[in-house]
Amino acid sequence: MVERDKTLQKDRTGQGTAKSALANQAGRTANWLLERYHVQGILDFMSHKTVPMHRHTIWYYLGGMTLFFFIVQIITGMLLLFYYKPTAETAFESVQFLMTKVRFGWLIRSIHSWSANLLIATAFIHLFSVFFLRAYRKPRELTWVSGVLMLFLAMGFGFSGYLLPWNELAYFATKVGTEIVRDVPLIGHTIMKLLRGGEDVTGATLNRFFAIHVAILPATFFLLLGFHLFAVQLQGMSIPISVEKSQKKIKLMPFFPNFLMRDLLGWTVALGCLAAIAALFPWELGKKADPFAPTPMGIRPEWYFLFMFQTLKILPAKIWFLEGELLGILGFGLIGILVIFVPFIDKASSRGELNRWGTIFGLIAIGYILLMTGVAYM
Amino acid sequence: MRWMKPFLSVLVMTMSLVLTKPILSQAQNPPPREQPNSCVSCHLEDEDLAEPVKAMANDIHAKNGLSCADCHGGDPTAGLDGDADAAMDPTKGYIGVPDRTEIPRFCGRCHSDPEYMRQYNPRLPTDQLNRYKTSIHGKRLARGDEKVATCVDCHGNHGILKANDSRSPVYATNVPKTCARCHADSDYMAEYDIPTTQVEEYENSVHGQALLKRGDTAAPACNDCHGNHGAAPPAVPSVMYVCGQCHVNNSEMFQESPHKEAFAEQDLPECETCHGNHGIKHPKDEMLGVGPESICLECHDEGEKAYEVAAKMYVDIDSLKTAIFRADSLVKIAETAGMEVVDAKFSISDARQFLIKSRTMIHKLSVEDLEKLSKEGMKKAMEAYAMGVAALEELQFRRKGLALSTIFIIILAIGLYLKIRELDQKTQFQEMELGD
Known part of the structure; x- marks a missing residue:
């Protein structure tokens, strides 16, 4: 009995020695790095970084959630690149091969497609939450601008990626989508030709969309994302005006590890949901695009473009002396510019005053988007 | 009828322009722009005589610049003062209404002349009259039977349309009805001692359904089997x-x-x-074999070699059909469950091709050749079935994988949640003053 106790003690001592050896090794590696890279200041900053805790804290997680879906996009996108062949003759077949012959190929593509949609959804929610909480007010104006630009880029990712499988639905949706661009005054036709690589949607369009999707958009996106994350870390989270006005003091949560752990929990739940949706509802491939076939019935863009598409559809052919569609395009262009410059338009929020008109406009925008999207699906 | 006068005047003017173009000069010289036509003006004056003139508005001949006189003879420039005899003068070639027995020759004056017809349509055949003479209709007409069909009975007389005009009585989908006008009339056909149920039978046949119900003009009408101008059984x-x-x-x-x-x-x-x-x-597969619907048994009895051949051929066809059905049902289940089964569907399509070939092969009555084809088809059907099985197995694998990963993610989430609670309990939260 005594012998056994001694053996156990010896084992425990051994385990303890191993643990401390590992800690020593990690410490030595950290010191080795800190000696060469003077980032102690950044680490100190991170360790003291806090996140305000109040009734609207939940909205702080939306940005991280969007980032998570973007990371998923990057990883799955890189995996898809191993098999995807961007020509009109091979694109459809390569995706078909990936989905039928490559182990888990269907899952990777399904995750990529579903994650793209969830990314746009969480980005929209993130944008509206920041808008309603006036988190864009001074000094975070440029964080907002970079965020809105990233949302536009994400929609660009969606539009360019939609064509890549070269299936019937994507082909005709791209044809309709790029035709709308043509109506932009003066430069519309040139932009359309630039996008299509000619007058029609052909293999040249596919090449261009591929280049835009995997090179131009990611490079631009990474620059904006880098700035956005840097600004968020540097300036911290904004406290809503309503909280500032109604509470005398608030609690602060350490960013590391408390907030980060909560973020991780959110990401885990998002991953679970994404995996379940991707496995239960695999993204379909459809029929190969046939440029000579008549346009099939019910062609429409992805859901996040639907409110604009539906608006252009219901506009009368002529409004005053302008073409209805042209007016719609100009209108959406103007709204897009106004959204970018919201922090500079809403001066009241920067003074700490709650601008009720902003809330009303925001609610009208949400109502309009939901209504038009709903009508388009009916 | 007074209200019709302005319309009739316009019609007269139009018809005068169209119908007064002489046949040969139309092709060789430009016709005069306006030429009075006594045929048109006189016929329109009398309601009973107006019908041919009105019908000519859509006629292919009128559209090609032919006038009444080009077929009926006479002088349309004479008789404008009301003297009809001057226009219908036999010395000016007036024929009038041809005798029924003369109609084929009447039309054949132009339609059997390749040189003349070339001016209007170089592809149009010019052997109709010769063919007609070989037909039952033509032979009977030559013997003086005026009840048989002549050109006008099928094509019409005034108001003739091109055969490829869907309104024409000789357009593919209208042919059965045109033939039926005589051949389905038991009283009219009584003296010929032939059945009058052909068109009714045809309408319910596989060919009739394809042509008349689905509008598939590739399906045969009466003339495709019997001939048209040279019609005979x-x-x-x-x-x-x-x-x-x-x-x-x-x-x-x-x-x-x-x-x-x-x-x-x-x-x-x-x-x-x-x-x-x-x-x-x-045709049904059951027409083969030795079952109750077998046609083979109408001539062959049990014990004969042909009886065994029929039975064996039916088994081959039926086995292939069943194998395709089995594979197709399984693949459809996998497809409905969201699995990608495009290769399996290709194999099923190949198997179906072999089934079609096998069904054709039975006409050769060669058991060996049929067996070879049906085996190829079976191979494709089995391939598709195996792919269907694999797809369903993959589906099960995915479901299990999803269940396991979900369990793992839930455990991870619970673990994180507990860790957050533990952390929060240990953390001393700072407080920040708000306001001015």
């Missing part, structure tokens, strides 16, 4: 050639079969003996 030896115009492979297989000689010996019409004629139905 096909003789027994020529039935195979008639059907073989479309069913080429079946016809060739039959040529190589033992039935070829046997049918010839017994003077049996080849395809018709098994499939029938006007009322031909969509």
Whole structure:
């Protein structure tokens, strides 16, 4: 009995020695790095970084959630690149091969497609939450601008990626989508030709969309994302005006590890949901695009473009002396510019005053988007 | 009728312009812009005589610049003062209404002249009259039977449309109705002692359904088997050639079969003996074999070699059909469950091609050749079935994988949640003053 106790003690001592050896090794590696890279200041900053805790804290997680879906996009996108062949003759077949012959190929593509949609959804929610909480007010104006630009880029990712499988639905949706661009005054036709690589949607369009999707958009996106994350870390989270006005003091949560752990929990739940949706509802491939076939019935863009598409559809052919569609395009262009410059338009929020008109406009925008999207699906 | 006068005046002017263009000068010299036509003006004055003039508005001849006188003779420039005899002067070539027995020759004056017809349509055949003379209609007419069909009975007289005009009585989908006007009239046909149920049978046949219900003009109408201008029932030896115009492979297989000689010996019409004629139905596999619907048993009895051949061929076809059905059902289940089964569907499509080929091959009555084809088809069907099984297994694998990963993610989430609670309990939260 005594012998056994001694053996156990010896084992425990051994385990303890191993643990401390590992800690020593990690410490030595950290010191080795800190000696060469003077980032102690950044680490100190991170360790003291806090996140305000109040009734609207939940909205702080939306940005991280969007980032998570973007990371998923990057990883799955890189995996898809191993098999995807961007020509009109091979694109459809390569995706078909990936989905039928490559182990888990269907899952990777399904995750990529579903994650793209969830990314746009969480980005929209993130944008509206920041808008309603006036988190864009001074000094975070440029964080907002970079965020809105990233949302536009994400929609660009969606539009360019939609064509890549070269299936019937994507082909005709791209044809309709790029035709709308043509109506932009003066430069519309040139932009359309630039996008299509000619007058029609052909293999040249596919090449261009591929280049835009995997090179131009990611490079631009990474620059904006880098700035956005840097600004968020540097300036911290904004406290809503309503909280500032109604509470005398608030609690602060350490960013590391408390907030980060909560973020991780959110990401885990998002991953679970994404995996379940991707496995239960695999993204379909459809029929190969046939440029000579008549346009099939019910062609429409992805859901996040639907409110604009539906608006252009219901506009009368002529409004005053302008073409209805042209007016719609100009209108959406103007709204897009106004959204970018919201922090500079809403001066009241920067003074700490709650601008009720902003809330009303925001609610009208949400109502309009939901209504038009709903009508388009009916 | 007073209200019609302005319209009739316009019609008269139009018809005068159209109908006064002489045949040869139309092609060689430009016709005069306006020329009075006494045929048109006189016929429109009398309601009973106006019909031919009105009908000519859509007529192919009028559209090509032919006038009344080009067919009926006479002088349309004379008689404008009301003297009809001057216009209808036999010395000016006036023929008037041709005698019924003369109609084929009447039309043939132009339609049998290749040089003349070339001016209007170089592709139009000019052997109609010669063919007509070989037809039952033509032969009977020559013997003085005026009840038989002549050109005008099928094409009309004034108001003739091009044969490819869907309103024309000789357009593919209208042909059965046109023939039926006489051939389905039992009183009219009584003296000829031939059945009058052909069109009714045809309408319910596989060909009639395709042409009349689905509008598939590739399906045969009466004229495709009997001929049109040279219409006659096909003789027994020529039935195979008639059907073989479309069913080429079946016809060739039959040529190589033992039935070829046997049918010839017994003077049996080849395809018709098994499939029938006007009322031909969509062939069923059960027509083969030794079951209750077997056609083979009409000539062959148990104990004969042909009886065994029929039974074996049916088994081959039926086995392939069943294998395809089995594979297709399984693949559809996998597809409905969201699995990608495009390769399996290709294999099923290949198997179906072999089934079609096998069904054609039975006309050769060669058990070996049929077996070879049906085995190829079976191989494809089995491939598709195996792919269907694999797809369903993959589906199960995915479901299990999803369940396991979900359990893992839930455990991870719970672990994180507990860790957050533990952290929060240990953390001393700072407080920040708000306000000015």
